[in-house]
Structure formats: C-alpha cells, structure tokens
Amino acid sequence: MAEDADPEPASRERVRARIVAVAADLLIQGGPGAVTTRAVTAAAGVQAPTIYRLFGDKAGLLDAVTEHGFATYLARKRPPKPGCDPVEALRAGWDLHIEFGLANPALYTLMYGHPRPGVTSPAAAAALDMLRAHVRSIATAGRLRLREEQAVQLLQASGSGTVLALLAVPQEQRDPHLSPLAREACIAAVTTGHTALPAPGVVGAATALRAELSSATALSEAERGVLAEWLDRIAAPTA
Structure with missing residues (x-):
C-alpha cells in the first residue's frame, strides 16, 4: 500500500533514502527519461505528494540522486x-x-x-x-x-x-x-x-x-x- 501521510522525521529520512535509491536504479537502467514521478512512486511504494514534499519537483529529486552518486563515488576514494x-x-x-x-x-x-x-x-x-x-x-x-x-x-x-x-x-x-x-x-x-x-x-x-x-x-x-x-x-x- 502506498504511503500518503507525511512521515515522522526519522521515518521521513528512511522514505527519502528509499526514493533516492529507487530513482538512482531507474536512472541507471533507463537514463534520466526513466525517472518519472509515476515510475518512482510505483517502485518506492509512495504517492506523488510525498515526492513533492520531500524534493519539490523532479529536478529536486535528480539533485538528490546526484548527491547520492557523489557519495557513492567518495566511498571508493581515499585521501x-x-x-x-x-x-x-x-x-x-x-x-x-x-x-x-x-x-x-x-x-x-x-x-x-x-x-x-x-x-x-x-x-x-x-x-x-x-x-x-x-x-x-x-x-x-x-x-x-x-x-x-x-x-x-x-x-x-x-x-x-x-x-x-x-x-x-x-x-x-x-x-x-x-x-x-x-x-x-x-x-x-x-x-x-x-x-x-x-x-x-x-x-x-x-x-x-x-x-x-x-x-x-x-x-x-x-x-x-x-x-x-x-x-x-x-x-x-x-x-
């Protein structure tokens, strides 16, 4: 069942992380065009208002995916x-x-x-x-x-x-x-x-x-x- 209520702060971060991970997977599999609100909500088990509350719009979601990409990259780098x-x-x-x-x-x-x-x-x-x-x-x-x-x-x-x-x-x-x-x-x-x-x-x-x-x-x-x-x-x- 898709989530439609605004979660508590700790749960909110978990939901945000799940959405970013799902969007990153969609990006990897199909490019930016695959990262649609419909596809993300279906894969993450949330409703569209949750994405808008957490990220503002698709551009905000892609910014979060970019941040996730840099974090993944940095995890492999060493000074x-x-x-x-x-x-x-x-x-x-x-x-x-x-x-x-x-x-x-x-x-x-x-x-x-x-x-x-x-x-x-x-x-x-x-x-x-x-x-x-x-x-x-x-x-x-x-x-x-x-x-x-x-x-x-x-x-x-x-x-x-x-x-x-x-x-x-x-x-x-x-x-x-x-x-x-x-x-x-x-x-x-x-x-x-x-x-x-x-x-x-x-x-x-x-x-x-x-x-x-x-x-x-x-x-x-x-x-x-x-x-x-x-x-x-x-x-x-x-x-």
Missing part, C-alpha cells in the same frame, strides 16, 4: 596516505575516477555532464576537496609545476572530459589508450619528474611553501594573505 608517492596516488585516483564513470554512465553524466555555475552540492565539494588533497601533497613534496588551484582545475576538467568523451563513443569503439594518454599528459603538465627536489628552483620552492603556508602561525592572517599572493605570483607560469 593520499602519509609517506606514499603523491604522484602515484594521483595516478591511482585518476584511474578510479575513470573506472567509476565508465561503470556508471547515466549517473556520471548526471553528476558531471550538466554543470550549473555557482551551484555545488556538499558531496561534489567533498569530491573536489579530495582532489585538492592529492594536489596539496604533491605541492608539499615540491613537485608541483602549477599553482594548486590551477592544477586542481586542470585535473578535474581533464578527468571528467575524458570520461564524457569515452561515454560518447560505443563501448566496442572506445580507445583503451585514451585515458592513460590523457592521464600522463596531465601528470606531466602538473608535476615535475623527480621524486625529490634538493634544489627545486624559485617556482618549486614558492609552490611548496604556499602549500604549507597555513601552518605558519608566526604570521598573522593578514600577513599570510599577503605572502600567499606573492607566492602565487611567483609560482604562476610565465606567458
């Missing part, structure tokens, strides 16, 4: 471990990202294929923070060629672009070498080729210091802000 090779950790993270996208095409397209400027969900922000942690560990090791945020944006754009490009091609026609080629091109653009830099030069030194600047407690917040601006200018690649 870089202390002492590990930060570039190898980045390489492994890239491969995991590509694997997730190709295994979940409809969900991945919903997550990355329809960006809305200025709108970032908490789970999407957490995924980006995970990438920032990888880049920060490379910067701390003195092996980052670019400014941290520039490296993060390049890696995010290249990784998601690679997945979407592969998804646009029939599976049997996909080039298995495309992702490794894109990955290594990005790594070459973002990192130095050495495990350690005894004399990293002014750019490498500025990048490494910028990565650790938040721990410079001898400086005031304003002083750290000024120094951060100077270090970013030093680390920026010349035109």
Whole structure:
C-alpha cells in the first residue's frame, strides 16, 4: 500500500533514502527519461505528494540522486596516505575516477555532464576537496609545476572530459589508450619528474611553501594573505 501521510522525521529520512535509491536504479537502467514521478512512486511504494514534499519537483529529486552518486563515488576514494608517492596516488585516483564513470554512465553524466555555475552540492565539494588533497601533497613534496588551484582545475576538467568523451563513443569503439594518454599528459603538465627536489628552483620552492603556508602561525592572517599572493605570483607560469 502506498504511503500518503507525511512521515515522522526519522521515518521521513528512511522514505527519502528509499526514493533516492529507487530513482538512482531507474536512472541507471533507463537514463534520466526513466525517472518519472509515476515510475518512482510505483517502485518506492509512495504517492506523488510525498515526492513533492520531500524534493519539490523532479529536478529536486535528480539533485538528490546526484548527491547520492557523489557519495557513492567518495566511498571508493581515499585521501593520499602519509609517506606514499603523491604522484602515484594521483595516478591511482585518476584511474578510479575513470573506472567509476565508465561503470556508471547515466549517473556520471548526471553528476558531471550538466554543470550549473555557482551551484555545488556538499558531496561534489567533498569530491573536489579530495582532489585538492592529492594536489596539496604533491605541492608539499615540491613537485608541483602549477599553482594548486590551477592544477586542481586542470585535473578535474581533464578527468571528467575524458570520461564524457569515452561515454560518447560505443563501448566496442572506445580507445583503451585514451585515458592513460590523457592521464600522463596531465601528470606531466602538473608535476615535475623527480621524486625529490634538493634544489627545486624559485617556482618549486614558492609552490611548496604556499602549500604549507597555513601552518605558519608566526604570521598573522593578514600577513599570510599577503605572502600567499606573492607566492602565487611567483609560482604562476610565465606567458
């Protein structure tokens, strides 16, 4: 029997989670077009007003499914471990990202294929923070060629672009070498080729210091802000 009353808070969360899981399954099986109010209510055992109360409309439901997708993705990701090779950790993270996208095409397209400027969900922000942690560990090791945020944006754009490009091609026609080629091109653009830099030069030194600047407690917040601006200018690649 379908539920038609507004549930209590704890029950409400269970109902919400069930609806999101059902909508995600419908998305995976049939794409966004399969996520209709009729299909979701039938599969979840609820009535349409429940969906409207919990999500507002279909767009709100799809936003919740997107959040669910990022949470599923993050459950498989791990921040870089202390002492590990930060570039190898980045390489492994890239491969995991590509694997997730190709295994979940409809969900991945919903997550990355329809960006809305200025709108970032908490789970999407957490995924980006995970990438920032990888880049920060490379910067701390003195092996980052670019400014941290520039490296993060390049890696995010290249990784998601690679997945979407592969998804646009029939599976049997996909080039298995495309992702490794894109990955290594990005790594070459973002990192130095050495495990350690005894004399990293002014750019490498500025990048490494910028990565650790938040721990410079001898400086005031304003002083750290000024120094951060100077270090970013030093680390920026010349035109």
